[in-house]
Amino acid sequence: GAVVSQHPSWVICKSGTSVKIECRSLDFQATTMFWYRQFPKQSLMLMATSNEGSKATYEQGVEKDKFLINHASLTLSTLTVTSAHPEDSSFYICSAKVRNNQPQHFGDGTRLSIL
């Protein structure tokens, strides 16, 4: 149980384009979903927290207009990287949990490469 699916797993695109990443909880309804970014050989850095039907809460230093998060249902959250540039290239990982005091379950990540 507690499976989180993330799509796509790898995307390469040109500078200036927008990229959408989907995160789905397959066998549970997630009250909260999270988006992380991970650089090579580093730990996960939280970008934002999203609750179904409400606006996402972004961490300090994360540009809201660049990283658009939509949490339309209890099983789906999307992250759109707008006007992507090479410095946005990274490994993006989502997670979801059922209740506040329950652990987060992670997707397999999306490797984003901007040329």
Add this chain to the structure above:
Amino acid sequence: QKEVEQDPGPLSVPEGAIVSLNCTYSNSAFQYFMWYRQYSRKGPELLMYTYSSGNKEDGRFTAQVDKSSKYISLFIRDSQPSDSATYLCAMSSNSGGSNYKLTFGKGTLLTVNP
């Protein structure tokens, strides 16, 4: 001082060895403690989740939490090459508006040699 300290390793052991991974923390408000395993180019996989001080066992894995010393451990018995991965400790609380956000250690890179 960082909130969560974890030795990044790398740690290399022979197959069958007992592996001990540790984290220390400074925030006494942390209530929930997790260990995740992350293979290269994959998302973290939840291994253990504990709330109180003491031991929790699941197969070859044992998690220990000592809140008085602010110290958590993960033991892996009979380690296998398939255990080779990065192990991340994580902890959370609901105090100070943190809303159960996870604070991670840096991760320990483990290699189990056949």
